[in-house]
Structure formats: structure tokens, C-alpha cells
Amino acid sequence: MADAPGALPGEFALIARHFRRLAGPGALDLADDAALLDPPSGRQLVLAADAMVAGVHFLPDDPPETIGRKLLRVNLSDLAAMGAAPLGYLMTTALPKDLPPDWLGRFVDGLAADQAEFGLCVLGGDTVSTPGPISLSLTILGSVAPGAALRRAGARPGDSLWVSGTIGDGALGLRVLQGKLPGDPGGHLARRYRLPEPRLALGAALGGLARAAMDVSDGLVQDLGHLCRGAGCGAVLQAAEVPLSPAARALAAGDPALAGLCLTGGDDYELLFAAPPGAEEAVRARAATAGVPVARIGTFIEGPAEVRVLDAQGAEMALPRGGWSHF
């Protein structure tokens, strides 16, 4: 606040020191008022934004390296759900003034690693101070072939319901990190909470095949409800078919409530999608090519937009709540 005219004040030095190394073509070295980008020709743009607040979306003592990566991956997961490929992102950070001195460097290290892994760069953003908890916001920009975007609406009665990867790891990992659950010797669940895996290759592979898709962020059952409302029909979810990781299976075996938590807890960032009858082999082939495991977990049915969750004996399960909501 005591900078002489002409000197670079703290905010700009901080951007130069930390964020500039993340800047890609179009970002103009983060030194202009805005980024400048030639849109990829013959493609539609896909845009999504997510916010994360310390203590709400991540733990205040999470490693700084994983916090930015989680925010980036959550947004990449939105692109995956649309079948889109990433182009770049803008990020705003509201940071307390008493952050540990190495926090920002480590935060940016994590982002740099994920930029290399997913092939995108920062286009712009803003860095401000806050008297409250760390608050982050990220807008992602992607592209898709015209008309090829996967949408939430489109499932029909008789379609099969599929999910990628495993469900429940993120919700269990959060509780492990909070000390509410024992176990997780290999750190699998904590890692899944902190670093979700955006299913970009699978989303791209499902174009022209899946009738509807979304990513599971707020809990499998609740998010399936969104697909049902988009379709104007119901769905039956076979709980025993929902894929669990060995770590999740070990915990759920000892406590039936944890099996319910897997279905409703959220933070999965797996793809949930509908495929037409007879497409089972095609789905499995495309998923194999994308290198992502998928499982058939239910069926869309005629009727109101409701989700019925059945256990291995075909009995309706009572679940504690539909999923995560902020309000």
C-alpha cells in the first residue's frame, strides 16, 4: 500500500511471480485488460463455472497443491459431461492476507501439473484479498463439434443407465480426512476426494451414442433425479450394481449406512449417462477405447420423474437424503 508511482505494487508482483507461469497463448502475459482468443473454427464453445470455498468444498488444511487442481478438475468434469475438449480457463482467487508464505507457490505448482496433464492454460483472472476464507472461482472454456454436445435431457424409458469409475470414494474420503471414519490405509479415498478424475476421454467417446449425460457431483441419486426430470420419466437404480472401489467396499461392508452414503454423498465427478436399448456392446467398446471402466447400474422407466433405488433383493431402499445442497 506504500508503493511509489511506477513501482509494481504487491498485487501485480504476485501475479507476475505466481500466475504468469500458468499463462497460455491468448492470455497476453496476464498484463492486459482481457485475454484474446481465436475460437477453434467449426466448433461450438462450451462454458462452465464453479466456485469453491475453504471449509465448504475443501478442507482448510488440504495441501495447497491439490486445492487448485480440484477446482480445475471439477470444471473439466463439466466439459467431460458435455463431451467437450478443454481450451483454457480463467480463475479468480480471494485470499486472506495471512496465508502461509509458501501457500500460493504450492497452489500454482498444482495447477501447473494439471495444466500439463490436461493440456490447457490459464487465460486470465483476478486476485483479491478477503477477510473471510479462501474463495476460488474458475470458468472453463471448451469446444465441441456442432450438435455433438451431450445433454442432460434425452433419456427415454427403456434406456440403460450407466456410470463410470467408482462411486462414493469422494464422500468417504472426506469423512476419513475429517477423522470420522477409520481405514483408507493406501490413501485411495482421500486422494479421490482431493483429486477427482475428469472423464474427458469417455465424454468425447460417448458423442452420438449416449442419449443423456451429466457428471455426478451432488450425489448419484440426486443427480439421477436431474436426468429423470430432463427426460420426463423415472429410473430404477440397482444399488448392488453401483461400482465401489475395494476401499469403499471394505468400509460399506462393515456399516450399511456407508453404502447409502456412497449413493448420496457426492464429490464423485464420474459420468452418469443413458444409452439406448441394444447399445450395451457399443458402450463397453467405446469405454474400453477411452480407457475408463463403466458399469450398467439401472434402467429408465415410464412414469413420473422419480428415482427408485433397489437393493440386491429388489426391495426399495430408504436413503437418508437426496444429496448435497448448499442452501
Next chain:
Amino acid sequence: MADAPGALPGEFALIARHFRRLAGPGALDLADDAALLDPPSGRQLVLAADAMVAGVHFLPDDPPETIGRKLLRVNLSDLAAMGAAPLGYLMTTALPKDLPPDWLGRFVDGLAADQAEFGLCVLGGDTVSTPGPISLSLTILGSVAPGAALRRAGARPGDSLWVSGTIGDGALGLRVLQGKLPGDPGGHLARRYRLPEPRLALGAALGGLARAAMDVSDGLVQDLGHLCRGAGCGAVLQAAEVPLSPAARALAAGDPALAGLCLTGGDDYELLFAAPPGAEEAVRARAATAGVPVARIGTFIEGPAEVRVLDAQGAEMALPRGGWSHF
């Protein structure tokens, strides 16, 4: 948090009730994972993001109607500084759970008014809860003819320095609202603090004429330093030529420190730009067509990237600080 599967939980009902009415084409009713947009053909994309935190960028008791509008206008001002036209925006809101019941409706009312005024719509976003102050982030998307974007770098020694509108109103308006300054009988200064005027028509009109441009957000002197660093030369700012509103002039006449505050205080969102020698008439003609007053306030000079501020007698002014910085 006690929603039955299939019911719309609070967060989604809130988006449906408040934000959906802001959604434009491409936003897919805010019901999908991302927005889908055909980029305007033959144009470059222009992207910027800004964050605002209650108590830092706006006053916690500012009318909710003006808070979203200020964030939108600050971003529109970045587009203006690039000579770009708005396409749409994404916004994330981190909101405390104890907001007054009418807050969000009034916040969205303000955004709706500005969407109509500036001809753009929301494309997407996210709404989360926070234990801290209201934290907002907005990413704006615009477009410009290829190669026509105004940039910060490009001024040359001998170029004239120009600014639009009036300077200092925002900084004075903040102090009036904080009770630190008397006056402002017509409410002009407070209004300028809460509702800056993005100079979109002027920015568009300066394409091909201005050699460098930016918007004044962190203080005239500090921001002029950015133009100097971009140009690799210095600038002389004639303080007496800096346009003040009648309200600002009345306050500054009674307190020389307030004249300094006008030059360094920030929150102006006027365009600061360089024009080549001999372009004075062209600048005035284009500004008149755009309906935006402009004033010539200095000159770029050979030498290091430093700003010299001279008073009406040609003596160098000592200013308390260069401008606003968060860190």
C-alpha cells in the same frame, strides 16, 4: 438438506427461482453441465474475470441491486478497454446463509436491468454457501474484429494521453458512503462508486486510432504506470487537465489531499488511452460520435517507464501512494 430423492433441493430451487430469468440463448436454462455457444464468425473472443468481496470491493450495506451491476460493469469496462462488444457472462456467488430474504431477488433485479441496458445475458455459473462475506466472481465474454483489439502496450514517446469521463468520483463516493466525507448532495459520487459507466461505445470507436488503452480501476497514476511499462517509455500527467465532476471539484477545492486522492484512488472505470501526434481532432470526433467526453491530460515521453505528475504551475506533485493494491 432433508430433500427426498426426486425433489428439488434448495440450491436448485434457488437457481430456478432467481437466476434462470437472467439466462440467455446458450445457457440451456442453467439446467445442464455447461453452456453451449456458437462463437460469432470472423471475430476474436475477448475474456476477462473479476472478483468482488463484501467489505473490500463494495460496502456490506450497499443496495443489493447495485452490487451485481457493479461487478458486471467492472467486467464490461475490461471489454471496453479492449474495444470489444459483450457476448455474455458466467457468474459465481458465494453467499452467507443468513442473507436477508429479499437480498437475492434484488441482486438479480439489478443484473436484469443491466442485462437489458448492455445487451447481454448470463450463460452459466454456480451458487455456493460461505461462512465468510459475500464473494462474487464474474467472467465476461466478448468479441472483437480480428486484430482490432486495443492493447496496453503500444504507446510511443510524443503520443498524447487521454482519459474519458471524470476521475476521482468513485474514490470520493466511497468515502462519502463511509461517512468520511461530507457533501454529495445530489448523490452523484455515491452513484459513481456503485455504478461505474463502462465506456463500450468509446472503446469500440477507438479501434485503429488509439495506440494503447486500458481502463482505470486501481488509480489513474498507477494505471498510467502500466501503460508506460507496456510502452517502455515515460509519461507526464498534467494534473490540472484531469477532468473532475462538479461534485469532485467542490470537495477538492476545499482540501488539496482530495485532489491527490482523485488521481490515485481508483474505482473510476474510465478509459485511459494513447493517441499518435496529430490525432487530436480524430479522437475528439470519434468520442463525440460515441457520446463520451474525453480530455487530453498528458504526453508520453522518452525515458524510463515512470509517471511524472505536474501541477498547474508545472511543479512535480508528491502523491501519497500509487494506487490500490490488495496485498
